[in-house]
Amino acid sequence: MTQRTTQLAGVLVAVALVGTVVAWAVFPGVTAGRIASYLGSALRLTVPIAFAALGGIFAEKSGVINIGLEGLLIIAAFAGVAVSHAMGGGSQVAAWTGFFAAIGASTLFALLFAVITIRYEADQIIAGLAVWLVALGIAPFGSKIIWGERSSPSVATLDNWTIPVLSEIPVVGSAIFDSNPTVYMLLIAAPAAWFVMNRTRFGRWVRASGENPKALDTAGVDVSRVRYAGVTLSGVLSGIGGAGLSLGQVGQFVGSGTTMVNGRGWIGITAYLFGNYNPLGAFGASFLFASLDALQFRLQQIGAGLPPELVQMVPYATVIVVLALVGHTRIPDAAGEHYESGEE
Numbered sequence: 001m002t003q004r005t006t007q008l009a010g011v012l013v014a015v016a017l018v019g020t021v022v023a024w025a026v027f028p029g030v031t032a033g034r035i036a037s038y039l040g041s042a043l044r045l046t047v048p049i050a051f052a053a054l055g056g057i058f059a060e061k062s063g064v065i066n067i068g069l070e071g072l073l074i075i076a077a078f079a080g081v082a083v084s085h086a087m088g089g090g091s092q093v094a095a096w097t098g099f100f101a102a103i104g105a106s107t108l109f110a111l112l113f114a115v116i117t118i119r120y121e122a123d124q125i126i127a128g129l130a131v132w133l134v135a136l137g138i139a140p141f142g143s144k145i146i147w148g149e150r151s152s153p154s155v156a157t158l159d160n161w162t163i164p165v166l167s168e169i170p171v172v173g174s175a176i177f178d179s180n181p182t183v184y185m186l187l188i189a190a191p192a193a194w195f196v197m198n199r200t201r202f203g204r205w206v207r208a209s210g211e212n213p214k215a216l217d218t219a220g221v222d223v224s225r226v227r228y229a230g231v232t233l234s235g236v237l238s239g240i241g242g243a244g245l246s247l248g249q250v251g252q253f254v255g256s257g258t259t260m261v262n263g264r265g266w267i268g269i270t271a272y273l274f275g276n277y278n279p280l281g282a283f284g285a286s287f288l289f290a291s292l293d294a295l296q297f298r299l300q301q302i303g304a305g306l307p308p309e310l311v312q313m314v315p316y317a318t319v320i321v322v323l324a325l326v327g328h329t330r331i332p333d334a335a336g337e338h339y340e341s342g343e344e
Helices: 003-026 032-061 069-086 092-119 124-147 172-176 181-199 201-211 213-218 223-250 264-274 279-302 308-312 314-326
Strands: none
Touching: 032 069, 032 172, 032 181, 032 201, 032 223, 032 264, 032 279, 069 092, 069 124, 069 223, 069 264, 092 124, 092 223, 181 201, 181 223, 181 279, 201 213, 201 223, 213 223, 223 264, 264 279, 279 314
16 A cells, blocks of 8 residues: 555544544534444445445456446345345344345346446446436336335344444444444455455456556456456445445435435545545545535534535535545546457
């Protein structure tokens, strides 16, 4: 990991933590318990954004630009609730079955996208938009067929996992060590993704596939297979993010408007660009946005004397400011370009 990305990840987490402390100091009546609740909420809100960002890194570093992450989150959120509801929706067995079904549905969509863009060499941007638009249409349509309306009935969410002793640590204990399983998965996935990308042979193949596919081909590695693997990973990770939203947090699929996903896939793309394709930087950027999202919810709850519309703009305005300050992010040289084995 370069010094720049290490500093970036540290700054992002520091900004979010400082924001938490400021919120604690500024708003009267805020206790350590409420700060812990706020941090826990921020981590839960980070899940869909960060998993989409991690998936986008693997796809784009392999040379395939997957802007359909929003669609993958949508289809996962819908499929998870639909399968859980079909199994009764009230048990942990149903919730976990829905969770894995969500990953499967997202992965299938990602594989379809991979075939279209890698095998048939379709334009990756157009294909990614198609994934999003298809998911944006099919999920609410499926909801109307199953439940008669665009939103589902409530189903059981995944129970929190509590780690004894560690969960008793003041403030951070209950926020981190008494959390939804998808939060633990994210805290493992971010460093694991960094390790895979930077310390394994597969990671070197992925980076070479996006930077210099001809050299990778010359070395005897099938570029198409590496790219299929990268896009498939984006589907798996986005599936966890979508399931984490519907089954880890809400316990329902909401299909109205832009659906319950509400732009989190697009923010995920911003997060990994802000993190310069570093999984840890992407996690930090995702956590920063989620912290601001949680803060605007808190501001609306306590009534800060600001118009609700203005408060709701806080996270999105921050994204614009962040993009303006980050400057140039270098995308992989061969990202978006098709490659056939043996071509000159």
